[in-house]
Amino acid sequence: MGIQHVLAMFGSTVLAALFFSGIGTVIFYIVTGGKVPSYVGSSFGFIGVVVSATGYTYSPGAGLNPRTDVAAGGILICGIVYGCIGLIVLVAGVKWVEVIMPPVVTGTVVMTIGIHLSTSAFQSATSTSFDGWMAFTTIMLICLISIYAPGMLKRIPILIGMIIGYLISFGVGWSGKGPAIDYTEVYSAKWFAAPTFTKPVFEPQAISIIVPVCIVLLAENLGHIKAVSAMTERPLDKYLGRALVGDAIATIVSAAAGGPGTTTYAENIGVMAVTNIFSTLIFLVAAIIAIFLGFIQKFGAAIHTIPSGVFGGLSIILFGLITISGARIWVENQVDFKDSRNMLVAGIPVIIGAAMQSTLKWGNFQLDGIGLPTYTAILLYQLLRGWDNLGELFKRKQRERSSNQSSDALSV
Numbered sequence: 001m002g003i004q005h006v007l008a009m010f011g012s013t014v015l016a017a018l019f020f021s022g023i024g025t026v027i028f029y030i031v032t033g034g035k036v037p038s039y040v041g042s043s044f045g046f047i048g049v050v051v052s053a054t055g056y057t058y059s060p061g062a063g064l065n066p067r068t069d070v071a072a073g074g075i076l077i078c079g080i081v082y083g084c085i086g087l088i089v090l091v092a093g094v095k096w097v098e099v100i101m102p103p104v105v106t107g108t109v110v111m112t113i114g115i116h117l118s119t120s121a122f123q124s125a126t127s128t129s130f131d132g133w134m135a136f137t138t139i140m141l142i143c144l145i146s147i148y149a150p151g152m153l154k155r156i157p158i159l160i161g162m163i164i165g166y167l168i169s170f171g172v173g174w175s176g177k178g179p180a181i182d183y184t185e186v187y188s189a190k191w192f193a194a195p196t197f198t199k200p201v202f203e204p205q206a207i208s209i210i211v212p213v214c215i216v217l218l219a220e221n222l223g224h225i226k227a228v229s230a231m232t233e234r235p236l237d238k239y240l241g242r243a244l245v246g247d248a249i250a251t252i253v254s255a256a257a258g259g260p261g262t263t264t265y266a267e268n269i270g271v272m273a274v275t276n277i278f279s280t281l282i283f284l285v286a287a288i289i290a291i292f293l294g295f296i297q298k299f300g301a302a303i304h305t306i307p308s309g310v311f312g313g314l315s316i317i318l319f320g321l322i323t324i325s326g327a328r329i330w331v332e333n334q335v336d337f338k339d340s341r342n343m344l345v346a347g348i349p350v351i352i353g354a355a356m357q358s359t360l361k362w363g364n365f366q367l368d369g370i371g372l373p374t375y376t377a378i379l380l381y382q383l384l385r386g387w388d389n390l391g392e393l394f395k396r397k398q399r400e401r402s403s404n405q406s407s408d409a410l411s412v
Contacts, residue, residue, distance in 0.1 A: 017042045019195040019294025020259035024250030025287035028264070031246030036239050037228060039283050040250050042260035043220075046075060046213055053206035068258055072200035074210030075261040079251035082214040086244030094240045101222055103333035105377045108346045110223035111326025112353030112373040118319045119357060125312025130178050134309025135316065138165035142317055158314060165310040181305050189301040195294050198258025210261075212371075217263050219374045221247060224264045227325040230332045341384040348380060349373035 024040035053074055054067035089097060101109075125135035142161035146154060153160060173180035221243055229236045243264065250262045293299050330337075330346070337343055356369035367375065 020254040022287040022290030024262045028246035032242045038264040043263035046261040053209045069201040072258045073202040074206040076255035078211045083248030090241035106223040107326045107329035108377045109219045114319045114323030116353040116369040121315030131309030135313035138313030169307040185301040189297040349377040
């Protein structure tokens with residue numbers, strides 16, 4: 001199970017980032033007291049702003065980002081601001097967050113994450129006709145295993161489906177009926193090597209671009225907590241403050257050594273949805289595995305040999321389950337879609353997230369296909385509250401104040 005969760009976050013976490021994701025998950029586990037089942041890994045929310053802040057453009061053979069130190073400085077400050085928000089939630093409670101981001105907003109954010117990331121999954125699954133068939137085969141394998149496999153095999157459908165899909169692709173390539181898997185990188189890689197660490201550099205412009213991502217991380221974390229709560233049928237909102245602080249510390253530790261910003265991993269929520277296993281110890285095992293694998297260069301190279309079609313099939317399933325987790329938040333919280341406000345708050349961001357595959361820029365401030373829908377959902381809900389909703393919010397505050405005063409009087 002732990003290996004299955006490690007595989008789930010390979011889409012954006014490799015080697016050095018893999019090492020920091022393991023460290024971050026251990027930190028998250030300790031801070032939350034092992035109460036929140038979640039894996040911490042590198043966040044997609046940072047990709048667009050880091051590219052903008054550093055001016056890095058990827059191309060084959062381009063190598064690593066030469067301004068990783070500048071990105072790390074901005075991410076570290078973002079982690080500090082994010083941690084301050086978490087401390088406020090710990091002290092003031094989660095209610096004010098729910099006022100800003102109620103279920104209609106968090107469900108929308110979760111759904112948007114799944115839909116937005118699905119584009120990369122589909123592209124990976126359909127790069128060639130052969131990839132398309134392998135993606136279809138992998139998806140069918142995972143679905144059939146998750147329903148019909150006996151005993152423990154039914155609990156690890158993603159791992160088994162990936163292995164069988166890989167072996168089928170290898171066999172087809174070996175027979176000459178399809179593209180062969182290239183192992184050149186595996187042969188040339190060293191067995192063991194320590195992750196590369198980088199000292200952060202603090203540049204005001206990079207900081208101003210990267211720090212606003214903390215709002216996206218807050219919405220992501222709240223959405224993930226809601227999604228896991230819905231799947232486990234256990235209220236986890238009381239642990240939100242700890243989750244935010246744990247994620248923030250993980251981000252700070254990672255950035256201090258030149259690693260990526262972190263977040264609780266949506267992909268692993270998809271794994272939990274498939275397996276129906278929510279033990280936090282599994283994530284601790286996954287973290288230890290990730291830390292160990294972060295030192296094995298050949299393992300990182302071997303992961304890169306997973307055929308595009310197989311990986312695309314895995315991603316389609318995971319991102320599809322994340323999308324449905326967003327809808328489940330709406331259903332579990334009985335969001336009323338007869339209310340035009342809720343329809344607008346949910347519909348507009350989801351369409352933006354589905355369609356937007358670029359980055360919008362306003363001076364130094366930039367938003368990608370996850371950040372913009374997140375801000376849009378939050379802003380729309382507040383703008384469209386209406387007088388009745390504002391009045392109800394004011395009355396609820398008065399009731400809470402009266403209740404607290406009554407409790408104080410009784411204690412005296």
